[in-house]
Amino acid sequence: MADGSIGLWTVPLAVLGGAIRVSTPFLFVSLGECITERSGRINLGLEGTLVMGAMSAYGISYVTGSPWLGVLAAGITGALLGALHAGICSLPRVNDVAVGIALMLFGTGLAFYLGKPLIEPTAPRLPAIDFGWWSDVPQVRAALRVNVLFLIGVALAPILYWAFRTTRWGLLIRTAGESSDAARAMGHSVLLIRLRATMVGGFLAGIGGSFLSLFYPGSWNEGLSSGQGITAVALVIFARWDPLLCLWASLAFGGAAALGPALQSVGVTSGYHLFNAAPYILTLAIMIITCSPKRTLTGAPAELSITR
């Protein structure tokens, strides 16, 4: 047996590979949501954006033959959905959480409707870079086949961290999220800042979706997303709205999601579904540990509807 040589090492290796593969949509959605929430608004519709992004990326990639055009299309679709969310939330007395839930259902529903003809055909997929060339062990090579989008996401986290501190736009987004009164007193339009932040957030979430349909799992069907979009929103909360922590949290979630399949591959079959639930258990556990009824969340933007 080929894998006999590494034995139980298969599990951590598969978790590592999973962390890299599975985390990419988490990473993009959470970074996007991080931008949106730092501007003082929650977009719960990113699950819908993710699925719409996956569908449009697959469709465009199939039609044009270029997966990168597909990624771009996914981003644009996401930005449009973001603009829709921001537009509705700009109206007086509209609750962003309720709008987000509506758009989540709208996005997934629309994607399933428009994506019906895409279930059969095969679209060109995104390329991967082989970082495991030095190894003879197939598991290592499989784990280290890394998609370019993942690398972009990893680079994006520190860039966002830097941008929130040192760029005009970063400071404006934080101002709108921490004190809309202050932003208004300086003569800025809070609604416009939030519109742009929500569109950028949607753009990134759409790209996260394109990863699902164009790389891993790499096809279009209705069961494509198992709630990554909504989990990523929760992930932003315990990453304390910090892009760098979003990166680590995404990797942890990716790893947790890969635990079930990895254990199964070494023959641990009992409790398979329980291990598959690892990311959700992780969500609950972290929420319980980090939250307290007696204090507010540190780092939470003061204008968020959930913290106000």
Added chain:
Amino acid sequence: MIIGETPPPSGAFGVDAIAMTMRFGDFLALDNVELKVRPGSFHALLGENGAGKSTLVKCIMGYYHATEGDIIVGGREQAIANPKDAHALGLGMVYQHFTLVPAMTVAENLVLARDDVPAVVNWPKEMKELEAFLARMPFKVPLSAKVSDISAGERQKCEILKQLYLKRRFLILDEPTSVLTPAEADEVLGMLRDMVVKGELTILMITHKFREVMAFADEVTILRRGKLAGAGKVAELTPDAMARTMIGAEELTVQPPRTGEAGKARLELKKIRALDDAGAVAVRDVSLTVCAGEIVGIAGVSGNGQRQLVEVLAGQREAESGEVRVAGDPYHASREEMRRHRMSLLPEEPLKNACVGGMSVADNIAFREFDRAPFASGGWWLNRGAFRDDAKKKIGQYKIKTRTPETPISALSGGNVQRAVLARELAGDVEVLIAANPCFGLDFAAVAQIHAEIMAARNRGAAVLLVSEDLDELLELSDRLVVMFHGEFVYEGRTSDADLTVVGRHMAGH
């Protein structure tokens, strides 16, 4: 004309508002008001809450567009469409509520306020420039500290420094000293006064503190109910004359004289420790006894743990450790205990802390007793008629201005919300009264009425704990004065012996 292209006048300049009228629907907020601020002067704008002071300055700053009237800046008529236009003309405003972003550093706040924030901020260069700017200023602020970590006094200095950093030459200050100790207020206003005297700055200050008007202002304009009630040189006016102009013919409730001596200990706090929302220690093992027939005032600049202490007593926050006793019994702020000991609470921001905004005035007045006779039979069947009758009686007795008892309480003005809470809390016998900033933002009539009710409750034998940021209020009402700083009681003494300088020093933590 693009306003941004006119160069701001150098040195101090004046602003005149002529024949300003502002309508909000049917409501006439400003009625043909005139305000003339001479260049290089310190001008005070006086008026009660709702007199139209804020509306007037917001028209000048371009937040509102006056229905009628003209603004003349530096001798030229200007159309100010929005705050950016006002800023371009060199007009700046320091708001009553801070406009600094608490989660950001002082330096970030200053740079962010500029109209020309660079796309990528070169922090080392900016910090150098900011330090050079601060070196020229008479007061200092810590540039790298988060705004949420600095004191209220430092924040107010930051707000003013921000305007000077932006090279504003005409400053509007909205109640700038409400969060400062008297010494801090004198320092800040004195420094601004110096700049005015040097001809670098013109100041228009909204205030209700006559002491500051007398000490720092050259001229004063007084508004009453949206109309110009008077104007003139401060040197030719007395505080009494100004107060009469402000209030008009309205009669104020007369405060009963202080009678009777303090009795037995009624409310005892023993080593109370409480955390704030962020989990930091806000109240550090404080102990205090309040006796029957006594008002104990807790002074202090806001944010020194007073709010958390009151929340513990009101049952809104759990104490980490320590014990509260009322008339010797342990007290955990349960409804039953409050009822048994006749506890009353006047928390700050009554609409948020003591009312349900969407429910009617009648319901809000009945909260303490709503499930007992005569409001309810058998503890569950509510008798709406009893709610209405009781509310009608109290609305008359406490002069609550509301259209009907069924009006949602959030539709009432601040003074009337507080009157409704007063009617509920002080209607029966009161043995313990806890009041926190009960007069914040209220007009003279409401303040006089609330002060009279608190004194009357004391004279009837209630133990009163009065937490206030207004030192004048505490000096007037309390028998004993305690100063709270950084969660601890740092001073205690009889109010009659209190030395304002000593109290002020303790408030500032010296």
